[in-house]
Structures are given as structure tokens and as C-alpha cells.
Amino acid sequence: MQKQAIFQSRLLPFALVAPQLAIVLIFFYWPALQAAIQSFLLQDAFGLSTSFVWFDNYQELFNEPAYFEAIVRTFFFSFAIAVSSLSLALLLAVMADKPLRGGALYRTLLIWPYAVAPPVVGVLWIFMLHPSLGVISRYLRAAGIDWNPLLDGNQAATLVILAAAWKQVSYNFLFFLAGLQAIPKSVMEAAAIDGARPMRRFWTVTFPLLSPTIFFLLVINIVYAFFDTFGIIDTMTRGGPGKATETLVYKVYSDGLLGGNLGSSAAQSVILMVIVIVLTGIQFRFVERKVTY
Amino acid sequence: MANVTLRNVRKTYPGGFEAIKGVDVDVGDGQFCVLVGPSGCGKSTLLRMVAGLETVSGGEIDIGGRVVNQVEPADRDIAMVFQNYALYPHMSVYNNMAYGLRNRGMAEAEIKTRVEEAARVLELAPMLERKPRQLSGGQRQRVAMGRAIVRQPKVFLFDEPLSNLDAKLRIAMRVEIRKLQRRLNTTSIYVTHDQLEAMTLADILVVMNGGQVEQVGNPLAIYEKPATTFVASFIGAPPMNLMSTRPDEIKTQLGADGRAAEAGILGIRPEDFVITDQTPAGGVALALTVEAIERVGAETFVYGSRRQDEQPVAATPGELPPGEVIVRIPGAEAPAIGQKIRIAAVREKLHLFSGDGRKRIEA
Numbered sequence: 001m002q003k004q005a006i007f008q009s010r011l012l013p014f015a016l017v018a019p020q021l022a023i024v025l026i027f028f029y030w031p032a033l034q035a036a037i038q039s040f041l042l043q044d045a046f047g048l049s050t051s052f053v054w055f056d057n058y059q060e061l062f063n064e065p066a067y068f069e070a071i072v073r074t075f076f077f078s079f080a081i082a083v084s085s086l087s088l089a090l091l092l093a094v095m096a097d098k099p100l101r102g103g104a105l106y107r108t109l110l111i112w113p114y115a116v117a118p119p120v121v122g123v124l125w126i127f128m129l130h131p132s133l134g135v136i137s138r139y140l141r142a143a144g145i146d147w148n149p150l151l152d153g154n155q156a157a158t159l160v161i162l163a164a165a166w167k168q169v170s171y172n173f174l175f176f177l178a179g180l181q182a183i184p185k186s187v188m189e190a191a192a193i194d195g196a197r198p199m200r201r202f203w204t205v206t207f208p209l210l211s212p213t214i215f216f217l218l219v220i221n222i223v224y225a226f227f228d229t230f231g232i233i234d235t236m237t238r239g240g241p242g243k244a245t246e247t248l249v250y251k252v253y254s255d256g257l258l259g260g261n262l263g264s265s266a267a268q269s270v271i272l273m274v275i276v277i278v279l280t281g282i283q284f285r286f287v288e289r290k291v292t293y
Numbered sequence: 294m295a296n297v298t299l300r301n302v303r304k305t306y307p308g309g310f311e312a313i314k315g316v317d318v319d320v321g322d323g324q325f326c327v328l329v330g331p332s333g334c335g336k337s338t339l340l341r342m343v344a345g346l347e348t349v350s351g352g353e354i355d356i357g358g359r360v361v362n363q364v365e366p367a368d369r370d371i372a373m374v375f376q377n378y379a380l381y382p383h384m385s386v387y388n389n390m391a392y393g394l395r396n397r398g399m400a401e402a403e404i405k406t407r408v409e410e411a412a413r414v415l416e417l418a419p420m421l422e423r424k425p426r427q428l429s430g431g432q433r434q435r436v437a438m439g440r441a442i443v444r445q446p447k448v449f450l451f452d453e454p455l456s457n458l459d460a461k462l463r464i465a466m467r468v469e470i471r472k473l474q475r476r477l478n479t480t481s482i483y484v485t486h487d488q489l490e491a492m493t494l495a496d497i498l499v500v501m502n503g504g505q506v507e508q509v510g511n512p513l514a515i516y517e518k519p520a521t522t523f524v525a526s527f528i529g530a531p532p533m534n535l536m537s538t539r540p541d542e543i544k545t546q547l548g549a550d551g552r553a554a555e556a557g558i559l560g561i562r563p564e565d566f567v568i569t570d571q572t573p574a575g576g577v578a579l580a581l582t583v584e585a586i587e588r589v590g591a592e593t594f595v596y597g598s599r600r601q602d603e604q605p606v607a608a609t610p611g612e613l614p615p616g617e618v619i620v621r622i623p624g625a626e627a628p629a630i631g632q633k634i635r636i637a638a639v640r641e642k643l644h645l646f647s648g649d650g651r652k653r654i655e656a
Contacts, residue, residue, distance in 0.1 A: 186379035189346050194393035194440070195367040204392070208383040 032273065038266035057267040066243065067251070067268075074247040077161060078225035082218055085165035089172030089217075090210075094202070096173075097180040107177065114170035118231030125163040126236055153244025156237045160245045163236065164229045172217050179213035180206070219283045223276065248272055295357030295370075295447035295480055296322045297343065303351030304338055304504075312338045314504040315352065320497060323478040325471070327512075329491035330501035331527070336484045337452055339501075343482060344373050344450050357447050367396075372441035373450040376457060378433045380425040380440075386412075387421040390439045404443075411439040414473070431462045438470070442477065449474070451483040455490065467493060488528050492516065500524050522650030525560045531594060531619045533560045533644065546577045547643075557648025563594065563621035565642035568634055575640035581618055583632045593627045595620040597634070 007013050042053040061067050096107050116124070128136045131148040140147040147155065183206065191201045230249045233239060239246035239254055246254065249272065256265025297320040304313035313335045320326040328336040341347040343354055345366035353360050361369050372393070380389050390408045412418045415435040425433055434454060441449055454470070455463045471494055474481050485491055491498055491512065498512040500523075508520040512528075519525035519533070526532040538544060538559050547553045561577065572578040581597035599616050620636055628634050645654040 184377060184379060186375045186377055187381060189344075189366075190373065190375060190379040190440075191381070191392070192346070193344060193366045193371065193373050194444075195396035196392070197367070200396065205381060205383075211383075 035266045035269045035273075038262055039270050040263075041266075042263045053263070057263040058271075061264060061267055061271075069243070070246055070248050070251045073243075073245075074226060074249075077157070077164075077229070077247055078222045080161045081165045081168065081225040081229070082221035084161065085168040085221060086172055086214065086217060088165070089169045090176050090214075092169070093173050093176035093180055094206070096177060110173050111170050113167055114174070116167065118167065118228060119235045121163050121167045122232040122235030125159065125166075125232075129159055129162075150237075151241055153241055156241055156244050160229065160233055160236060163232050164225060167232070168221055168224055172221070175213055175217055176210065179210045183209050215286065216283070219279060219286070223279050226272070226275065226279075296320055296324075297326075297357075297448055297480060297482065298355040299339075299343075299352065300355065301352035302339065302342065302349060302354060304335070304342060304347065305350040312504050313342070313350075316501075316506050318497075318499055318506065318509060320480055320482060323480055324496040325474050325481045325483065325494055326497045326499060327483045327485060327491045327495035328499045328501060329485055329488060329527075330507075332486055334501040335504040336486075336501050340450055340452055340482060340484045343448075344371055345369050370447045371450055372444045372446040372448075373452065374434075374437045374441050374454040376453040378425075378437040378454075378457075380433060380436055382425050385422050385424060386417060386428070386436050386439075389425065389436055390443050393440065393444050407443045407445075408439075411443045414442070415439050430458055431466065434458060434466060438473070442473070445479075447480065449479050449481040451481065453485055454483075456485070456487070463490075470494065488530060492528065498528075500527060502527075518653065519560075519644065520653050522558055522560065522646050525644060525646070529562060531563050531621065533562050534566075534618050535560045535646075535650075536599075536618075538645075542579075543577060546572070547645075548575070553645060553654075555647065556645035556654050558646040558650055560644035560646060561638045561642060562644075563619040565638045566618075566620040566622075566636040567638070568595075568620070568622065568628070569637050570635050571637065573637055573639045576638055577643060578635055578637035579618065581620075581634050581636055583628050583630050583634060584617075586627045586630060588625050588627065590625065591623070593622050593625055595622065595627060595634075597636075 039057050040052055040054060041050050042056065092110055096103065096110065113121075126133065128134050129147070131137055131150055134147075137147050146152075150156070187205065187209075188201065191205045196204060226247070227249055229247065230253070233245055233247065233250050234253075237245040239250045248268065252265050252268045252272065255261045255268065259265075297318075299316050299318045302313055302316045303311070305311050316339060318326065328339060330336045338347060342349055343356075345361065345364060349362045354362055356369060356371070381392065384392065387408055390411060391404045394404045394407065408421070409418070412421055415438060417432070417435055417439060420428065420432065425436065428436065434457075437454065451470070455466050458466060467490055470483075483494060485494075495512045497509065498515050499509050500507045500515065502523050508515055508524045515524060516528055519528060522535055526535060536543065536559050538547060538556050543559060547556070547559070559577070569578075579599055581595075581599060583595055583597050585596040587594040587596070597618050597620065599618060618636070646652060647654060
């Protein structure tokens with residue numbers, strides 16, 4: 001089979017990919033290169049002179065306890081967001097997979113939150129859980145809980161995790177639903193005849209058959225929690241209180257743009273870039289090999 | 294060990310569609326019952342109702358003296374072999390067979406004995422550790438069988454288990470299933486659309502059409518005395534020749550006396566024709582122009598057309614176009630295409646039906 005397209009002119013293929021290449025070059029490679037260069041430079045406090053310092057920025061970063069705290073925090077956030085949004089999405093998908101009256105409407109409504117931009121998600125949750133504005137906050141206080149995520153770091157972290165996980169539920173739901181529908185009905189029927197009750201059927205047949213989907217979503221969710229939660233954190237907590245919700249991405253922003261330490265910020269973004277590359281690599285290997293049960 | 298009795302079983306879907314319109318069947322202990330019919334006749338639905346995978350809208354399903362209408366599939370003590378085998382893709386062959394036993398809390402040692410015994414019978418012993426995707430179609434089919442037999446259930450249910458196999462394997466497996474069923478002596482209900490499979494496997498044959506039972510009985514008895522024109526054309530390949538009794542030629546030959554006068558449709562099986570110029574007493578002779586010949590070695594099928602004054606007989610599946618006749622003759626000797634021949638069948642080989650084809654008339 002001839003898979004390669006044949007062009008009359010040698011220039012045409014290049015012309016066709018040029019717009020895409022231009023976008024990638026201008027918006028990815030160029031800033032990435034800038035960041036890499038910047039990470040080797042040190043500016044003085046007034047931004048008047050710049051000197052080349054080799055790996056000093058990195059060295060300083062790794063000697064800074066706050067950076068390690070941010071790493072641990074980010075991993076904790078990612079794990080919490082991935083686990084909570086995956087399990088909730090799976091629960092919803094299993095329920096939506098049953099033949100229901102109005103099932104299509106139910107499914108559409110569940111997919112909707114994915115269309116909401118992260119900062120809007122942040123605002124939405126603020127309306128519900130802001131200590132003085134929040135609708136739910138009132139009930140929480142009425143129930144005797146001292147709810148104030150603006151002062152309490154753990155509560156702020158909970159809030160961010162909640163909002164970020166909520167947003168990702170739709171996406172996970174969609175994949176889980178597709179995964180569930182790909183399981184032949186007769187396999188589930190065979191399990192029912194084989195004497196497996198619904199819970200046992202889920203854990204011994206459905207769950208293992210969904211494991212490729214779960215793994216794929218786990219990687220996607222971790223990447224999401226690492227990077228795409230910026231909008232939510234920025235609108236909800238701005239990394240505070242203290243540094244309770246400052247993840248690696250948010251630290252890049254606050255050190256660089258707010259703190260003015262461009263060299264350190266650039267070094268952090270280079271490290272983040274390496275993490276993305278590793279995660280994407282794992283995912284690509286996985287998708288290519290099509291690992292199945 | 295159990296008999297299965299269906300009493301006026303009905304299935305109506307929420308939209309109002311009646312898939313099963315009152316079926317009565319009685320399958321004795323250890324018998325092999327085959328449900329046969331064209332696609333959409335409700336045979337699979339009926340089987341799934343026995344399995345408990347479809348709800349029963351009316352009537353009773355009785356397995357071993359217990360009405361199971363409200364009983365979960367797991368508690369009916371049945372095992373089912375699906376058309377697509379429905380193996381658990383993430384489990385090894387061994388675990389596929391052991392799954393149903395583990396769910397019932399059987400000891401691992403006993404499970405091992407049973408699975409290994411089933412594997413030996415089905416010649417699966419060397420591939421117990423393999424996953425279903427590493428097996429061929431026939432091997433998967435045998436695993437599905439194994440999963441059913443290790444359970445030692447009261448009833449086996451088969452939903453077109455051979456239709457995904459190639460022709461050669463299908464015949465081999467057909468024989469295997471029959472031998473296995475005889476040996477285990479387990480009551481079985483088997484669904485198929487293949488009339489040959491139905492004829493060869495069944496102790497009791499149930500011919501279904503449009504959600505109703507057309508005829509129940511011993512396969513050979515059904516072949517020899519089909520109750521309706523539907524059964525006549527569905528059972529037997531090539532199908533029975535059906536023709537209107539209205540043309541004068543046939544009417545005079547049948548005679549106006551007795552019950553033959555009531556008949557509207559005449560049926561003659563292809564193998565009951567003889568090429569001859571004589572007309573047997575009380576029999577029927579027809580003039581035919583040969584249009585096509587099919588030689589299959591041991592026998593030859595002659596396709597001929599009668600005069601075009603024939604009225605079309607009510608259309609049923611597998612039926613020939615009006616005016617066309619198939620004759621089956623032994624050996625490879627055949628008349629030439631275009632040749633005019635005369636064929637005849639004796640009185641005993643004639644099947645007479647009422648004009649709507651719903652009733653057999655014994656002449």
C-alpha cells in the first residue's frame with residue numbers, strides 16, 4: 001500500500017505545513033528557547049545588568065526548601081485531583097451506561113462542565129464557597145464548621161482540589177462512558193449467568209476491561225492537574241493563604257511576574273517542561289503499544 | 294437434570310411490539326431442543342427469557358419444577374454459550390472456566406479438577422494459560438463450551454454458537470456438541486437459523502415464525518409432515534416446491550374427490566420428483582423446461598420452469614419464484630438446458646395445504 005502522498009512540486013508540502021510550523025515556532029519553540037536561555041542568566045535587583053551564571057539558578061532552586069514544598073504540594077494536588085475526578089467520573093459513567101429514560105439528556109448535562117473555562121470554574125466555586133459570599137459557606141458555618149478558605153490553608157487546598165476535580169469529571173466521564181460501551185453486552189450477561197453479583201461483576205470484569213482507559217486518563221489528569229489548574233488557583237486563592245495552594249506552575253508565575261526573579265522562574269519552567277516531556281513520553285509509548293489487559 | 298416447560302410465554306416490548314406471542318414448549322429431561330426460524334422470529338428472545346436476560350411479559354417459564362420468571366439468571370442453574378462466545382478477554386482460559394465456580398465459592402482444588410477435566414474433554418489442556426485473543430475461533434468456541442460444562446448446570450442454553458465459525462469447523466463442532474450433550478445428558482435448548490443444524494441436533498424441533506410456534510416435534514416427523522407451508526419451505530434444502538392447485542392441469546390430476554378438493558396449495562419435495570413420461574396413479578406429473586443445472590457430485594439439482602399461467606403462492610422464506618420447480622436427482626446425469634422434460638411424484642409424496650398455507654390437509 002502506498003501511504004505517502006505524491007506532490008507535483010517539492011515546495012507545496014512545505015507551504016502546506018508552514019502555517020502550523022509558524023504557530024509552533026512562534027508560540028512554543030521561541031518562548032521555550034527564551035526560557036532556557038533566561039534560566040542561565042541572573043539580573044540585578046533593578047534589572048539594569050544581566051550576567052551569565054551557568055547553573056546557579058538551578059542550584060539555588062534545589063537548595064530552596066520552598067521549592068521542594070511546592071513539588072510535594074503539586075504531586076499531592078495532582079494525585080488528589082486525579083483520584084477524585086476519576087472515581088467520581090467512573091461512578092457517573094457506570095450509572096449513565098444503564099438504559100435510562102432521558103439518558104441522552106443526562107449524558108449531555110454531564111459533559112457540559114468541560115466547556116467551562118478554568119477561571120470561570122474558579123469564580124463559580126467562589127460563589128458557592130467564599131467565606132462571606134458563598135451559598136454553601138453559610139450552611140457549613142450553620143453546621144458549626146469554621147469555614148474560611150481565605151485563612152485556612154487546608155481548606156483552601158480542599159477548595160482548589162474540589163474545583164479542579166469537578167472540571168475534569170466531564171472529560172473523564174466521556175472516556176469512561178465510551179470505554180464502558182465498548183465492553184460487549186454479552187460479556188456482562190455471561191458474568192451475570194456465571195453468578196457474579198453487580199459489585200463483583202464491576203470489580204472482576206468491568207474494571208479490568210477499563211484499565212487501559214483508566215491508565216490513559218490518569219496521565220491526562222496528572223498533566224491537567226500540573227498545568228491547567230493555573231486559572232482556577234489564580235481566581236480562587238492566588239496561591240494563598242501563605243503558600244498553601246502554590247503549585248509549581250503558580251510558583252513560576254509568582255516568582256517571575258510578581259517577584260521579578262526571572263532567572264529562577266525560567267529555571268522552574270524548564271524543569272516543568274522536562275516533566276511534561278516525560279509524562280507525554282510515557283503516554284505516547286502507552287498509546288502506541290496499545291497495552292491491553 | 295431438569296425439564297424445561299414454557300407455558301403461554303409472551304414478550305411485549307415497551308413500544309408495544311409483540312416479540313413472542315404465546316409459546317408452549319415442553320423439553321423433557323436430558324432432551325436436546327432446537328429453536329429454529331428466520332431472523333427476527335423471536336427464537337433468541339425466547340432463549341434469553343429462559344436464561345433470565347429478558348423479562349417475561351406473560352406466561353410461565355418452569356425449570357425443573359420451579360417457576361423462574363422472577364429468578365435472577367445466576368440462580369436459575371443454567372449455563373449459556375453465546376454467539377460471540379462472550380469470553381472474559383482479560384482472563385486466561387483457565388480463569389474463564391473457573392470464574393463461575395469461584396463466584397459460587399467452590400474450593401480451588403475442586404475447581405482445578407473440574408476445569409482440567411473439561412479441558413481434557415475439549416482438547417484445551419495445552420492452552421489453559423492463554424488469553425482468549427491468542428486463540429482461534431474454534432478454540433474460543435470450545436472455551437465457551439468449557440465454561441458451560443464445568444458448572445454442571447441443569448440446563449445448557451446455546452445462542453447460535455456455531456454461526457461465527459467457517460463451514461468445515463461448523464460441521465465438526467456440531468457433531469462434538471451432540472456427542473457431548475449425549476454423554477452429559479443435560480437438558481439443552483439451542484437456537485439456530487440453520488435448518489441443517491436444527492435437523493441434525495434436535496430431539497425436539499421447534500419451528501418458529503413471527504413470534505409464534507409453527508410446529509413442534511421430532512425433526513424427521515416435521516420433515517415428513519410439515520404442518521404449514523412455512524415449515525415446508527423452511528425445513529429441507531433445497532426447499533419444498535409449493536404451487537397453487539388452481540391451474541386445471543393440477544386440479545384434474547389431484548381429483549375433485551375427498552379432502553384434496555379443499556387444498557389450495559400443493560407441495561412436493563425436490564427429491565420426490567422423478568423424471569418420467571408416465572403419470573403415476575393418483576400422483577402429479579408436470580411439464581418442465583430445464584433452465585439451470587447444479588451438479589454437486591452425488592446429486593444434481595435441476596431448475597425448471599412451468600408454463601407461466603401459474604398463480605403465485607403466498608410468499609414465504611426460501612421459496613422459489615412462482616412457476617419455478619427444483620428437482621433433485623441422484624448422480625451427475627442431467628438433462629440439457631432448454632430441454633423439455635416431464636416429471637412426476639407419487640400420491641404418498643404430495644403435501645396438501647389450505648389456501649392460506651396455515652393448515653396441512655391429510656388427503
